[in-house]
Amino acid sequence: MASKTPIKLTVNGQQREVLVHPRELLIHTLREQLGLTGAHIGCETSHCGACTVDLDGASVKSCTVLAMQANGSEVLTVEGLAQGGELHPVQEGFMQEHGLQCGFCTPGMEVRAYRFLQENPDPTDEEIRKGLAGNLCRCTGYQNIIKAVRYAASKLATEKSREMA
Amino acid sequence: MTTVTESQVRADEQQNRGCSRKRKEDPRFIQGKGNYVDDIKLPGMLHGDFVRSPFAHARIKSINKEPALNHPGVHAVLTAEDLKPLNLHWMPTLAGDMQAVLADEKVAFQNQEVAMVIADDRYIAADATELVEVEYEELPVLVDPHHAMDDDAPVIREDIAGKKEGGHGLRLHDNHIFTWEVGDKDATDRVFDEAEVTVKQDLLYPRVHPCPLETCGCVASFDSINGELTVHLTSQAPHVVRTVFSQLSGIAESKVHINSPDIGGGFGNKVGVYPGYVVASVASIVLGRPVKWVEDRIENLSTTAFARDYHMTGELAADSQGRIKALRANVLADHGAFDSCADPRKWPAGFFNICTGSYDIPTAYARVDGVYTNKAPGGVAYRCSFRVTEASYLIERMIDVLAQKLDIDKAEIRRRNFIQPEQFPYSTPLGWEYDSGSYPAALERVLEAVDYEGLRKEQAEKRARGKLMGIGISTFTEVVGAGPSKNCDILGVGMFDSCEVRVHPTGSAIARFGTKSQGQGHETTYAQILGTEIGISSENIQVEEGDTDTAPYGLGTYGSRSTPVGGAAAARAGQKVHAKAKRIAAHLLEVSEDDLEWDVDRFQVKGVPDQAKTMTEVAWAAYNDVPEGMEHGLEAVEYYDPPNLTFPFGAYVCVVDIDRHTGESHIRRFYALDDCGTRINPMIIEGQIHGGLTEGFAVAMGQQLAFDEAGNILGASLMDYFVPTAVETPQWELDYTETPSPHHPIGAKGVAESPHVGSIPCFSNAVVDAFAHQGISHMNMPHDAYRVWRTIHELGLDAD
Numbered sequence: 001m002a003s004k005t006p007i008k009l010t011v012n013g014q015q016r017e018v019l020v021h022p023r024e025l026l027i028h029t030l031r032e033q034l035g036l037t038g039a040h041i042g043c044e045t046s047h048c049g050a051c052t053v054d055l056d057g058a059s060v061k062s063c064t065v066l067a068m069q070a071n072g073s074e075v076l077t078v079e080g081l082a083q084g085g086e087l088h089p090v091q092e093g094f095m096q097e098h099g100l101q102c103g104f105c106t107p108g109m110e111v112r113a114y115r116f117l118q119e120n121p122d123p124t125d126e127e128i129r130k131g132l133a134g135n136l137c138r139c140t141g142y143q144n145i146i147k148a149v150r151y152a153a154s155k156l157a158t159e160k161s162r163e164m165a
Numbered sequence: 166m167t168t169v170t171e172s173q174v175r176a177d178e179q180q181n182r183g184c185s186r187k188r189k190e191d192p193r194f195i196q197g198k199g200n201y202v203d204d205i206k207l208p209g210m211l212h213g214d215f216v217r218s219p220f221a222h223a224r225i226k227s228i229n230k231e232p233a234l235n236h237p238g239v240h241a242v243l244t245a246e247d248l249k250p251l252n253l254h255w256m257p258t259l260a261g262d263m264q265a266v267l268a269d270e271k272v273a274f275q276n277q278e279v280a281m282v283i284a285d286d287r288y289i290a291a292d293a294t295e296l297v298e299v300e301y302e303e304l305p306v307l308v309d310p311h312h313a314m315d316d317d318a319p320v321i322r323e324d325i326a327g328k329k330e331g332g333h334g335l336r337l338h339d340n341h342i343f344t345w346e347v348g349d350k351d352a353t354d355r356v357f358d359e360a361e362v363t364v365k366q367d368l369l370y371p372r373v374h375p376c377p378l379e380t381c382g383c384v385a386s387f388d389s390i391n392g393e394l395t396v397h398l399t400s401q402a403p404h405v406v407r408t409v410f411s412q413l414s415g416i417a418e419s420k421v422h423i424n425s426p427d428i429g430g431g432f433g434n435k436v437g438v439y440p441g442y443v444v445a446s447v448a449s450i451v452l453g454r455p456v457k458w459v460e461d462r463i464e465n466l467s468t469t470a471f472a473r474d475y476h477m478t479g480e481l482a483a484d485s486q487g488r489i490k491a492l493r494a495n496v497l498a499d500h501g502a503f504d505s506c507a508d509p510r511k512w513p514a515g516f517f518n519i520c521t522g523s524y525d526i527p528t529a530y531a532r533v534d535g536v537y538t539n540k541a542p543g544g545v546a547y548r549c550s551f552r553v554t555e556a557s558y559l560i561e562r563m564i565d566v567l568a569q570k571l572d573i574d575k576a577e578i579r580r581r582n583f584i585q586p587e588q589f590p591y592s593t594p595l596g597w598e599y600d601s602g603s604y605p606a607a608l609e610r611v612l613e614a615v616d617y618e619g620l621r622k623e624q625a626e627k628r629a630r631g632k633l634m635g636i637g638i639s640t641f642t643e644v645v646g647a648g649p650s651k652n653c654d655i656l657g658v659g660m661f662d663s664c665e666v667r668v669h670p671t672g673s674a675i676a677r678f679g680t681k682s683q684g685q686g687h688e689t690t691y692a693q694i695l696g697t698e699i700g701i702s703s704e705n706i707q708v709e710e711g712d713t714d715t716a717p718y719g720l721g722t723y724g725s726r727s728t729p730v731g732g733a734a735a736a737r738a739g740q741k742v743h744a745k746a747k748r749i750a751a752h753l754l755e756v757s758e759d760d761l762e763w764d765v766d767r768f769q770v771k772g773v774p775d776q777a778k779t780m781t782e783v784a785w786a787a788y789n790d791v792p793e794g795m796e797h798g799l800e801a802v803e804y805y806d807p808p809n810l811t812f813p814f815g816a817y818v819c820v821v822d823i824d825r826h827t828g829e830s831h832i833r834r835f836y837a838l839d840d841c842g843t844r845i846n847p848m849i850i851e852g853q854i855h856g857g858l859t860e861g862f863a864v865a866m867g868q869q870l871a872f873d874e875a876g877n878i879l880g881a882s883l884m885d886y887f888v889p890t891a892v893e894t895p896q897w898e899l900d901y902t903e904t905p906s907p908h909h910p911i912g913a914k915g916v917a918e919s920p921h922v923g924s925i926p927c928f929s930n931a932v933v934d935a936f937a938h939q940g941i942s943h944m945n946m947p948h949d950a951y952r953v954w955r956t957i958h959e960l961g962l963d964a965d
Binding site: 129 | 194197288378860882897
């Protein structure tokens with residue numbers, strides 16, 4: 001087997017250097033080498049979105065990204081959403097609106113919602129549905145997830161207007 | 166002085182029964198701190214991966230492990246030959262059958278487990294599975310269950326060939342598993358012979374899969390010094406798994422530790438014992454190191470428990486006014502290569518005999534024949550209680566078929582046949598006693614809410630313009646809460662459930678249960694039940710499940726049994742604590758117990774509310790100032806064996822518009838009224854209903870595990886198997902009525918499966934109704950666009 005290669009990642013704001021096999025998937029590097037088990041493996045074909053992380057400002061399915069492809073990148077996982085002990089508005093939204101049940105899809109949903117709201121800060125319900133179409137959930141029926149994203153959008157907008165005032 | 170308002174304030178602060186309090190489990194899940202099986206990493210842990218059969222039916226001529234064993238990083242390759250000396254190459258199923266843990270001389274379904282490779286990591290294990298050389302000799306394949314009992318059908322189970330008796334009585338053929346008959350056949354036949362009107366319809370309930378987002382897996386760790394086996398695994402029923410593991414391995418049950426941590430959805434898929442659990446455990450014993458096995462999605466869809474696969478014929482006999490006189494049902498059940506259905510032992514076809522539904526049908530007969538085919542085993546109660554989904558589908562479709570034949574409105578025919586509220590408790594002709602219900606009120610409320618009359622007018626107007634619009638109604642009854650141990654057991658263990666609660670000196674509490682949440686929110690709901698009964702805030706009650714070392718024995722979570730059985734155990738355990746607390750309070754206040762009254766969180770002297778002891782004060786006293794002769798402490802254990810099952814019900818309406826050129830269905834409205842008895846956390850109930858409706862939508866509108874003639878599974882990944890996204894999923898409108906169960910300690914019935922059971926026939930009824938004016942009385946699921954378009958095309962409705 002090919003030998004391991006060092007790569008550098010900025011994960012949730014911290015510089016990390018890890019040795020990876022050329023074929024190692026980013027989800028395995030995150031979960032098994034860096035101990036970040038928030039992102040989950042649900043399908044290994046990019047369909048379910050449980051492994052969604054943010055890579056250089058884009059949502060990716062980390063079960064189909066090679067760790068080496070991420071060399072030099074900034075990665076954000078669910079563990080990096082809360083800042084200074086404060087939940088991110090997206091996390092708060094999921095809790096307040098009962099946007100989760102078993103919690104398995106939740107980290108991927110949240111990381112996707114985080115990026116989606118930067119792309120579209122004031123979405124309609126229809127846009128939220130499309131924006132989250134890459135993330136499957138088997139428990140909630142999505143209705144409350146949509147409400148959770150709406151909650152987060154509203155809270156982020158309020159925070160932004162406060163900052164500008 | 167205490168006023169009502171003050172009591173109310175205290176009650177509100179407790180966030181107990183009836184309150185939509187936020188879930189206690191959410192903070193860890195939303196921050197990525199859940200602890201699922203694949204998150205568990207033990208020192209020295211190895212990884213197992215299966216070599217699986219490419220053929221659906223083949224003899225194994227030879228297995229050469231050497232190339233795999235020579236691969237760097239591979240520690241072992243286990244086959245049936247390795248498991249044989251341990252007598253672990255076959256295991257008993259929950260349904261009175263035996264299942265090969267690893268294929269023993271032949272394979273009987275595609276992707277069957279043939280060997281497990283154990284290696285340093287999952288990549289090496291996967292590589293090495295490719296190096297195991299298995300020589301197969303293909304055998305004729307049996308796919309269609311209708312040909313299972315043909316004279317020349319290939320024999321699937323050579324191990325029991327010629328055996329006349331199976332786990333459930335006589336076998337009629339080498340591929341026959343059981344015949345289960347209920348009801349009075351002769352009386353039913355007579356009613357049919359004399360009936361003014363009869364209808365008959367074949368209904369296929371296709372093979373589907375629960376497909377939880379987390380697949381099945383385990384981490385097995387054997388401690389050879391102490392002879393103890395610890396297995397962390399994805400199980401909805403960890404205690405039963407411990408019993409099975411002990412029986413299989415011969416290790417004393419006290420030295421088998423099963424831990425089900427957070428579970429990423431179950432829906433029935435995680436009830437059974439799978440070969441992966443057994444082989445990983447054997448590997449750990451053999452190698453002296455922890456072994457992890459986690460299946461991938463293809464393995465999950467193609468080999469772990471499927472659901473349904475019921476080939477049904479329904480018949481109704483009625484008078485010309487649509488009053489039903491009798492029901493007859495004949496079912497051919499395709500169980501795959503091994504009968505490993507997760508049913509209570511006495512019910513080979515589960516609770517299918519609830520197929521008379523919400524209707525007062527005086528005479529009925531149902532027969533189910535189970536057969537073997539070359540498909541994966543299983544037959545789980547996917548988000549339902551043991552075949553109630555199939556039963557509800559049958560009756561809710563058949564009543565529409567009858568309505569259509571008689572040209573009676575589909576709501577009206579239901580009104581004419583409902584069991585009336587005053588008839589409860591109601592004994593059905595197939596052996597159930599329904600506890601309570603109020604069916605007519607539920608239907609009328611829903612019809613009014615959706616303006617049913619208006620919808621029918623709109624439909625007539627649209628039909629005149631060549632548009633396709635369907636209105637589906639479903640007025641179902643569920644049967645949940647398995648179950649009374651006199652009716653239900655798993656491997657001989659009665660289906661009770663348990664709660665152990667301990668109030669600490671400072672007034673907080675820990676409670677442990679024999680059930681196991683897979684996302685249902687037990688930590689919150691149970692705490693709310695206990696909080697109300699004991700008089701402390703749900704915030705201060707820690708709920709734990711899943712660890713067989715600490716939790717009392719229970720039968721687990723499936724069949725919506727947690728609230729009806731575990732919740733009842735919680736209420737009763739709480740009441741026991743409350744009773745002891747009252748004695749302590751009387752002692753502290755120096756009055757008799759009869760002089761005390763309860764007010765939210767305190768005992769107060771009747772008429773003198775200032776003379777009171779709060780539960781916190783009583784808890785402290787329980788550890789330092791108890792009445793003479795009383796044991797210290799404030800705790801209770803309850804093993805609750807319900808006197809009967811519970812019967813939640815609902816009335817649903819679905820409105821669908823169908824594009825006559827593409828066959829695409831647009832669910833315009835779905836209005837669901839559920840009655841689950843006493844509601845403990847309305848927010849959680851609503852969430853469960855949303856989820857159940859969405860899974861129902863998936864089954865009715867797109868899911869099917871299909872096979873080709875060679876037994877190849879067609880589409881066992883999420884590329885092909887339909888799991889709806891937020892885009893397809895309809896908007897849900899919810900409503901409720903509240904008819905408590907008379908025999909449950911707090912009247913709760915259970916809810917999570919009702920929306921699944923009730924919605925599937927509702928979707929189907931809506932789609933078929935869109936074609937009713939064209940003389941169509943039935944279309945098989947799934948109603949995906951292509952299949953619907955085919956009907957449109959055959960009818961010539963897409964012309965122009």
